Amino acid sequence: MEIVNITKSYDSSFVKQVEKESGQNMSHCYQCGNCTAGCPYTFVYDQPVNQIMRLVQAGQKETVLKSKSLWLCATCESCTTRCPNNIDVAHIMDVLRHMARREGYAPVPTVKSFWDSFLSSVEKHGRVFEIGLLASYIAKTGRFWTDVDLGPKVLPKGKMHFKPPQIQGKEEVQKIFNRFKEESRK
Amino acid sequence: MKIGVFVCHCGTNIEGTVDTAAVAAASREFPGVVFATDTMYACSEPGQDGIIEAIKEHKLDGVVVASCTPRMHEPTFRRTLERAGLNRYLFEMANIREHVSWIGKDREANTNKSADLVRMAAAKLLKNRPLFSKQFPVNKSVMVVGGGVAGIQAALDCANGGLKVVLVEKDTTIGGKMAKLDKTFPTVDCSSCVLGPLMVDVAQHPNINLHAYSEIEEVNGYVGNFEIKVKKKASYVDWDACTGCGLCVEKCPSRKATDFFNEKLATTKAINIPFPQAIPKKAKIDPDFCMKIQKDKCGVCAKVCPSEAIDFTQKDEFITENVGAVVAATGFDLFDWTVYGQYGGGKYPDVITSLQYERMLSASGPSEGHIKRPSDGKEPKNVVFIQCVGSRDKSVGRPYCSGFCCMYTAKQTILTKDHIPDSQSHVFYMDIRSPGKLYDEFTRRAMEEYGANYIRGRVSMIYPKGDNLVVRGADTLMGAQVEIDADLVVLAVGAEASVGATDLAKKLRISYDAYGFFMEGHPKLKPVETNTAGVYLAGACQGPKDIPASVAQGSAAASKVLGLFSQDMLASDPQVSVVDIKRCIGCGKCIQTCPFGAIKEIDFRGMKKADVIETICQGCGICTSTCPQGAVQLQHFTDNQILAEVNAICRF
Amino acid sequence: MQNLEDLKEQVRKALPELDVVIGWTGGYDPLHATPHFIRRDEDIDKLQVNALCVHNLATYLPSMRGKKVGIIVKGCDSRSVVELLQEKLIDREDVTIFGFGCTGVVDQTKIRRIVGDVGNIDSCEVSGSEVKVSASGTEHKLAMSDVLSEKCATCRYPNAVLSDHFAGAEITSTATFEDGYKDVVEFEEKPEEEKFGFWLKEMDRCIRCYACRNACPMCVCRDHCVAQSRDPHWLSQEAHVRDKWMFQVIHAYHLAGRCTECGECQRACPVDIPILLFKKKMNKEIKEVFDYEAGINPDATPPLMTFKAEEDKITERKW
């Protein structure tokens, strides 16, 4: 393990940015670990939530933003609901994800690809087109679909449509995405 | 008037953000000021000597000290003036620490504000007049409210000091929380062996009059002469006749009454004596469970009582006690942990409180000292202790540390190992707080000798799995989520202000904090005093405290009472209202609004006039702001004095 | 006035038991009435009761404490008597109250404005709807509605609220509480600076004569008024607008919950400063918050002399 030189690596602007975007005060965290204790995803995290919180407090920007944990959080709200200091931890995780995206980190590419495919589906059709989403995801990840066994279960029951949904307002939804992209470029 | 102004540096406390020399220089221009200087520590011996010298040298007859809050050192400096031969009321303080230097760093603004405050103080001082106290007699008896260990200690110390003591306890027995404990830390000696003899002393002391199962109804009067109405709650047993033989308890057929003494771990009889060593050892009927009272059936207790003490028609009784001082020692209650849904919210029988665990450990408890799971009576092997339940938790409105939970949890792990040698204790903690004599060593022993497994982290949830409970927590040191299959979970529930504490505070006219704990006179210098003369505090009613601290406070409060009563006469505060008889038109508005009945109507040469009874007047000044012609003036806070302050800073 | 003879008769019967009965009689000219102290039977004949009888005679009562006094009161005056009784500044057993139904009194200022600054008043006739004044040979016919005192136009208590004798029939009033406070509401709606400026200008005209105070039946401090004392020293002796204004606020505040709006203060003001507005404002708020009016019930407690632990209408603000 490397030695963390706090004087050199402490990034105060990072801490401030997280606080600003999340509306949370990082110093309220006293590291009791309740978030980690309740988090159903701790078993797949590389850094448990409380350590993510600690790393943010310590201004360790890079370590935080490259963490896989950010991409494996499902926003189930256990941490937020049980935090003794009323910190909205799930909100902080979301904000860190936004920052990681902006800085180009994607340590769990499958998750990012899935989310991206989902949103492109919404952007394109106004609603999710599930088969289209799967096709796009498989194309992005280049992975063989691990759920082939599910096809026979779903398809005969009419639970997936082969045609994308048609809604009149889909241009309106596209505009939301377009404006968002414009705004983020500003 | 020749005024001297002394501007204190308070080390760097004030000087750090206030230019005290500039304040002194500005002060020299204020009306009446003939001398002004800055001084390092005005309250220190050289500081006070400096004031005395200046008074003599410059023939000062009024002094302004600009320093800390008058709530801190006003009495100190008033004594300084007296030593210099001046009347103590020819003194004013400008609070330039709490109200200036500590709340902002803008040196220019602070210096300017400090000068303003000195100007106001000097302007008021110009209107000050010498005031002289009256003497009034003291009733040298004391009421102690609450019969826990702090109240017992206070009562015994006062009684041994020769005072008459009235001890009021709301339960049927004294002993408080300590009587429920099995053993005490860090000595692991038996709680009742320590407390029992003290309780007996209370019962036998000729100077102590004990009212158990009683509460304070109403408080009137003032230091030296309180008149307190006490409600003796109906016990349905004539306690003068009851011998505590227990025959009624034995024969009572109603077995489902709530056992408060055993923290509801078991049930008890409708007529009961909480525990064998109870003081007084008297029976009480719980009317909710008594078949005679509920359905007019049974009445067995009355039939078997050898002293015919049972009285089903008994009513609450009110008595009045006259005392000169009051010690509030009302202790604490446990936080209601059932707000934690993630710990089952009370649904899982094998999740219990630390105090319930004490009753389980106690040989006089419902399981006679055997640790048994409430669900199935089995002996647990894996016991999980969770600390900080209702402490240091903002989300449930309890951000403070309860102080003693770390220690009793360590004790309970030790006792668990003693009772069940093949058991394993696990303790979830955030920090271990053990700053007492032999305390930290004690927690180390729990780990090193008794093998308690300390896990640094909170518990997020408890859920049942089969016969057991899964405790899911974090080990933040390991950086992992951990799960323990527990047989029993003990919650180290935090302390909160006792039920009814704020009601009592209102009756006693003392302050309390946001959590209902009583406010001490000063956090450091007046730990057992309150801001109401003659009312003192002991024990956990002021904030969570362990036994040694509670006992120390009991003794401290007693020493304050004994000190107060060391004189036969008390000096009244001369800051009372005075009627200018010429200006009074006898309209009686002041009489109507005085909360204390301190103003009476007199006949003055055939005319109605108001007159203030000095020893009753408490100095609130409601009369002064009521009287249209300003005929009644509160001394030291007269209209002219307040107007002088206004005029000093509002200069058009 | 048709009730006058009944009233005289009532006074005549009661007089032997009384030291004095206070009423009104003709003043220095036919346009003015003046207070009249009836001690003997022959004084009764000079008694005058009409729209010129503006004085609130209750003002005299506190200083006559200890004597048996009869007093003739308009509805508004009777409220002052009630208020004095409530504050135990006079004793009920010593006071005999003669009431009658009042149809309102004139505002001399209004008359003067219409008639102008005339020399000698030759005569004045008052009927229910008209005031006929002849001055320096010219006759002016004034409609009563044009010269009626403001307070009378919105009077809700035309009959004495408390009396031992009552002459004639009672008069019915249709005015509401709100009617009486339209001027306050209207004034209040102005911008703060305008109101502040208005008072600065008005108060600057005050000559500190204290006629307002001396006319006030509730100003019982008299010689001990804080306006002229050094201890307490609320006001300087300087003729500065600040002190003058402060005095008027003191007056209003000392009357909070006590003022019956008889209007004597404003009537007495030689420079016509509308000082009644302050008192009316206070009364309006007192009514709104405490549902209380002064001078109605001799057994009531004025709202600022008491309290409720939970106030009905004072809500704790965000503060």
Place this chain on the structure above:
Amino acid sequence: MPILEGKELRIVGFLCNWCSYGGADTAGVGRFKQPTDLRVIKVPCSGRIDPLFIVKTLLAGADGVLVSGCHPRDCHYTEGNFYARRRLEMLKRFLPIMGIDAKRFEYTWVSASEGQRWQEVVTKFTEQIHELGAAPKIVGAEAEETLKLMEAAL
């Protein structure tokens, strides 16, 4: 001392000794930063505060007046703040007819333990007064002169 031009306004506080003055002390002990405009006059009880003191203060040139006492039911003298509440409420409602913005005067309750609340109250009130700006001043009098005369007279 003059008011710091452009920086401070004249704000006067009337605080009861037992609760609010203690609360202000608690805020100081806790080093809770506050604006510097406020000058505190200590009185034993909010019941001692004659509303006329506030009028006097405002007419004498203050830009804002803050009164704070014990919470209702917690009065050290049992009833003082109950009287104060009625009298101060009347004052708050009365001020507009004088042409004084009612927001220049607030009354509130702060206990001795509520240091943080005191900080919030002072900060909020000071901000409120700064939003209103300086109060109109009654000019014309030879202020300093008069005051000197008065002081000399006593």
Place this chain on the structure above:
Amino acid sequence: MSDSLNYAYYPGCSGTGTSIEYDMSTRAICAKLGITLNEIPDWSCCGSTPAHTVDHTLSSALSARNLALVEKMNLSTAITPCPSCLTNLKTATHRMGKDEFRDDVNKLLDTPYNGGVDTKSVLQIIVEDMGLDALKSKVVKPLKGLKVAAYYGCIMNRPPEVMNFDDPEHPMAMDNILTALGATVLPFPLKVECCGASFGIPRKDIVMSLSGKLLDAAQDIGATALVTACPLCQMNLDLRQDQINSANGAKHNIPVFYYTQLIGLALGLDEKELGIDKLCVSPRKVINDIGAEDAS
């Protein structure tokens, strides 16, 4: 019973596809219970989890478009069966309470949304607006003998400040409904534990583990069926039950109902109408056993 059970209805994308039986059964029971559902015309996707992981303004804008449509319908309350949609709609409303954020969101929209629409789950309005007594009175086929565990999922009630419904740790709404229907409701200890959510596709292992625990817990307490209120939970537990079995070496065969389907059965509605046939793990035996004399 109130006569104003009239709502804007937001089915959510999955309601048209993978959870079509949830939508079908919701519509069927509402019709039967006198609850009027007015489908929001031309509604669009709320953005679900992926949107808020990218940006909160974008996420709220996707929700706000739909809320603005509701505003046009002159209805005060919008309801949805899906907790994920609900969370997004509610969070958008919650965050748009702040002026600055609201302005940012409205910048992305054609029609700005200014608040005023209340959002609730179908579950909440059945419990709160209609009431259990009213529901109970309409039961014709009590679910006697059916031993179920109610599983709420992680976001139906959390965080409490936003969702503002039921207990965040021990929700009881479904338990109470099922009890009213005559079923035996077992105390399920993991009511609000996460099932693995949308990680089924990118990280199947997560779902295998988390949903596996839920199935284990249901089996431990002796439940013969699980009841859910969330399309994603239902899909993970039902559609992926075989995958879970093979990943964990388990042999679960626990049908996973939507609570609306069970209400429908108790109201005597046709199985077809409730989409019972769309469930993957066959509920046949469990349904057949309902009301059987000695159901053991």
